[in-house]
Amino acid sequence: MKNIVIAIDGPAGAGKSTVAKLVARKLGFLYIDTGAMYRCLTLKAMENNINWNDKEKLIEMAKNTNIEFISNDNYKVIMDGRDVSEAIRDEEVSKNTKHIASILEIREILWEKQRNYREKFNIVMEGRDIGSKVFPDAQIKIYLDASIDERAKRRYLQLKQMGIEEEIEKIKKDVEQRDEVDRKREIAPLMKVPEAIYIDTTGLTIQQVVDTICDLVQPLYLGR
DSSP, X not given: OOOOEEEEEOOTXXXXXXXXXXXXXXXXXXXXXXXXXXXXXXXXXXXXXXXXXXXXXXXXHHHTOOEEEEOSSSOEEEETTEEOTTGGGSHHHHHXXXXXXXXXXXXXXXXXXXHHGGGTOOEEEEESSIIIIIOTTOSEEEEEEOOHHHHHHHHHHHHHHTTOOOOHHHHHHHHHHHHHHHHHOSSSOOOOOTTSEEEEOTTOOHHHXXXXXXXXXXXXXXXO
């Protein structure tokens, strides 16, 4: 019997990362942040001065990069044996991740790496194409959403904690533009697959969302 996969998709700011981490911790699953994998490759390309137009070099780099996750109280992303948890959150990395994410061959390499985690672990994986592309056979599929205003507010507070002041209206426009790009991109666009359970996190506490998802998993355990 295959290990359990909880696939959590949804737009930016819906609470996917926070919820997925807590669900994984509560259930004893491995949490996989797929966005971190694209960030790892972006960081590595930047450090090695690989031109974004050099598709072959970027693909070769992706093939030869090892990415691991340590999922415990101190969540870590390890690239080629090095802890890059902080480095991949750099603003320049964020700006350049689009170059990596737009290459189909690299996405296919990462999809395969993501599927391999299931060989050893029950996993909670979040992103935008998990239920549609990475794990179409996931036992639990969730689509997390929230209103534009709520997602903009969350981003505003996140930036404020980082010491960055930004106008909320500008953030709202950025969120709307990001949604548009994610939904209309040619490769693995953001979508809610028909079998995914829709959860609107607007007005819900993080714990309420976590408990709802964990309750969905209990019958899977009982059937084993």
